[in-house]
Amino acid sequence: MKTPPKDAYSLILEAIDTGLYKPGDRLVESELAERFGVSRTPIREALQRLETQSLLARDGRSLIVASLDHNQLAELYVVRSELEALAARLAARHATEEEVRVLTDMVEADRAHLGDPGALSRANRRFHKQIHLASHNRFLVQQLDLVHRSMALLATTSLAARGRDEVALAEHGAIVDAIRDRDEGRAGEMLRKHISQAFVTRLKLDSETAATE
CATH class of the missing domain: 1.10.10.10 (Winged helix-like DNA-binding domain superfamily/Winged helix DNA-binding domain)
Structure with missing residues (x-):
């Protein structure tokens, strides 16, 4: 086909x-x-x-x-954090064993991309999309698609920061563990912390870029 x-x-x-x-x-x-x-x-x-x-x-x-100013960026991450956490909680409740296995395999496979921010960024989008789908809530998936569409307006990835790639993969592993354990609260909290750390890293990257201009 x-x-x-x-x-x-x-x-x-x-x-x-x-x-x-x-x-x-x-x-x-x-x-x-x-x-x-x-x-x-x-x-x-x-x-x-x-x-x-x-x-x-x-x-x-x-x-x-278009580009996002500081306030727009902060607003975007607030919405992303809440919606992603909800997706993780619902994934812990509804994900099939096959979907959990796919998430586990993604975390392992993505280690091959350490040191390559571009490839890891693409893998990161696939990983989060898989969690969205595992929530089994079409309306949430639609809203997260809109959020991630706006994320395309960010010129750089937070995964380009030194050491962030390994930490991010460890965070992905913790999220998958919580989903596998059917621990909705922990899954949501792990994903919220993951997004929060990505935002902190991005703010640091932006401040370093501004200081050199």
Whole structure:
């Protein structure tokens, strides 16, 4: 069975998510159409949709990839922390044995990406998505998809900080252990602490970047 081709919206969103286009980069209809091999009409419609979702912003007459200021970043992490913790609690309640096994295997496999922030960041998204799915709550999954869409506006990953990769994987292991033990409270708390530490790390990275500019 062939995988259906991605639409213009998905192609542009994926390009932002993977860092092909970073905050501040200008998006031009003709260039996008040529890159992705689609006509300009669906590209135009996709850009309008992304602008409506605040993933793109106006810079004069141009559209650029939006960025998050300090307050927006803090607001995003507050929402992410609560929703991710809820997903972990529900996963501890509803995850099948197979889903728990997949999460366990992910933690082990991701050790191969230590020292590679880009690969580990992609693996990290897959891990969190698997927890979302294991919650077995479609409405929560939809809300978390929106949150993670906004996370694409962050130019760097907190996993790039020295030593954060190993600590983050250890935190992932603790989350999976709690889910496997069906300990809803511990699963939620472990994931909330994981997000909190990621936020602290990101703030430190941002302050270091600002100090060198």
